[in-house]
Amino acid sequence: xxxxxxxxxxxxILLAAVTFPACKAKKLxxxxxxxxxxxxxxxxxxxxxxxxxxxxxxxxxxPAKPNYNFTNIQFEFNSAVLKTASYxxxxxAVIEMKKDATVQFVLNGNSSSEGxxxxxxxxxxxxxxxxxxxxxxxxxxxxxLSVKGYGxxxxxxxxxxxxxxxxxxxxxxxxxx
Numbered sequence: 001x002x003x004x005x006x007x008x009x010x011x012x013i014l015l016a017a018v019t020f021p022a023c024k025a026k027k028l029x030x031x032x033x034x035x036x037x038x039x040x041x042x043x044x045x046x047x048x049x050x051x052x053x054x055x056x057x058x059x060x061x062x063p064a065k066p067n068y069n070f071t072n073i074q075f076e077f078n079s080a081v082l083k084t085a086s087y088x089x090x091x092x093a094v095i096e097m098k099k100d101a102t103v104q105f106v107l108n109g110n111s112s113s114e115g116x117x118x119x120x121x122x123x124x125x126x127x128x129x130x131x132x133x134x135x136x137x138x139x140x141x142x143x144x145l146s147v148k149g150y151g152x153x154x155x156x157x158x159x160x161x162x163x164x165x166x167x168x169x170x171x172x173x174x175x176x177x
Contacts, residue, residue, distance in 0.1 A: 064099075066097070066103070068175050070173040072167075072170040073090065073172075075127050075169045078115065090131070090135065094139065097135070103175065106174050106176045107129075107148070108150060109127040109148065109171050110156075110169070110171070111152050112169050113165070121150075124150055125149030132145050146176060156170075
């Protein structure tokens with residue numbers, strides 16, 4: 001099929017008539033002129049009166065007195081290893097000890113009656129040293145701590161029962177007077 005130039009010309013005119021209005025320049029919307037508003041001026045600052053004399057400061061309350069009534073640190077049979085349950089009591093002791101860095105303490109190691117006298121004496125000193133190491137690592141001066149071992153010589157409970165022996169495997173933290 002042959003298309004003649006004469007038949008395409010009216011089609012071209014029609015196409016131009018439809019698309020030409022789309023090329024029309026768009027009008028920009030005019031911005032409204034800014035409205036002049038009355039400027040508000042701050043009133044002149046009034047001179048501030050001189051500050052009143054500072055109220056008398058009350059001295060801060062004295063720090064709470066330390067509570068040196070510590071819980072005994074318990075140990076397992078034939079062991080100088082600290083129990084996990086003892087950490088809380090030791091941390092509380094550290095808090096109280098840090099309230100006065102000049103106070104001296106003695107760590108009294110004890111044992112139950114099981115074993116030889118020599119082994120119990122050694123074990124009681126090892127237990128006291130375990131507590132001392134924990135306290136020193138927590139920031140207490142080693143110069144403020146002394147260690148004593150009593151072996152089985154100072155029981156606080158009956159050594160004939162297991163419950164009594166458990167209570168006797170301990171380290172006591174006492175104020176060194």
